[in-house]
Amino acid sequence: MIRRATIGDIASIMGIVRSAQQALCELGIDQWQDGYPRNADIKEDISQGVGYVAIDGDKVLGYAAIVLTGEPAYEQIAELWQTSEEYVVVHRLCIGGSARRRGIALRLMQHAATQARKAGYSAFRIDTHKGNTRMLGMMQRLGFKHVGKIVYESGERETYELDLNLSNTL
Numbered sequence: 001m002i003r004r005a006t007i008g009d010i011a012s013i014m015g016i017v018r019s020a021q022q023a024l025c026e027l028g029i030d031q032w033q034d035g036y037p038r039n040a041d042i043k044e045d046i047s048q049g050v051g052y053v054a055i056d057g058d059k060v061l062g063y064a065a066i067v068l069t070g071e072p073a074y075e076q077i078a079e080l081w082q083t084s085e086e087y088v089v090v091h092r093l094c095i096g097g098s099a100r101r102r103g104i105a106l107r108l109m110q111h112a113a114t115q116a117r118k119a120g121y122s123a124f125r126i127d128t129h130k131g132n133t134r135m136l137g138m139m140q141r142l143g144f145k146h147v148g149k150i151v152y153e154s155g156e157r158e159t160y161e162l163d164l165n166l167s168n169t170l
Contacts, residue, residue, distance in 0.1 A: 002111040005042070005051035005063065012060035013042050013053065020094035029131035034154055037092050045092070052111060054095075054104045061099035064108040065091040068119050073127075074159065077148040083123030083163050088116035090126050093135070105138060113170035122165045127157040142169045 005013060021032045045051035045065045054062035071089045074081070090112050095104050116124055127150060128135040136158075144160035151157075164170060 001056075002052055002054050002107060004049065005046050005053045007043070007046060009051075009053055009060055010039065010042055010046070013051075013063045014039055016060065016063055016094050016096040017042070017092075019097040023097070023100075023134075024129075024132065027131055027133065029129050030155060031129035031132055036154060041092070052108065054099075054108055056099075060096070061102075062093075062095040062104040062108055064093040064112065066108075066112045066115055067091060068115065068121065071125065071127075073150045073152055074125060076150045077159060080148045080159075081123075081125070081161060082145070082147070083125075083161055084121070085123075086119070086121045087123035087125045087161070088112050088119070088121055089124075106142075109138070109142065110170055113164055113167070116164060122163055124162040124164055124167075124170065125159065126161075127159045130156070130158050143167055 017037055024031050025033060042051060050065045050067050052064050052066050053060045067089045090109065093105060093108060113124060139160050142162065144162045147159040147161050149156050150159055
């Protein structure tokens with residue numbers, strides 16, 4: 001089940017974040033190796049109502065920020081996007097180590113697509129590090145198309161988009 005995250009979930013979410021940071025380190029990439037996302041980032045997601053958890057009973061298995069208000073960094077490549085101006089974006093997607101490879105990330109992505117459709121949006125955008133092979137593989141399976149590169153303070157990220165009107169995967 002997917003539900004909005006609460007302040008009471010923060011300890012579980014941060015445990016998942018630490019597990020994801022370790023997994024990214026093991027892939028040999030620098031994404032999330034600077035301490036991001038921090039406790040304050042997750043609290044901000046929750047306060048804005050964009051933090052979601054995947055749960056099994058009372059156990060938190062995964063986390064994602066599902067944002068319907070855009071991503072300012074995406075303006076760097078505004079002319080490259082192929083879909084409408086309003087879109088959903090997923091940030092901070094992470095799954096706890098023992099829960100990986102069980103379709104939980106897919107369920108969070110499906111929830112994001114559902115939220116977008118409810119808002120009347122047909123565009124789904126996302127970015128990740130070029131070395132994040134797990135995320136890249138999922139995006140390819142879901143039919144996301146590569147758009148370009150953007151730069152955050154923490155480095156370059158590859159951007160992808162999916163037209164939900166044409167998707168048979170989400």
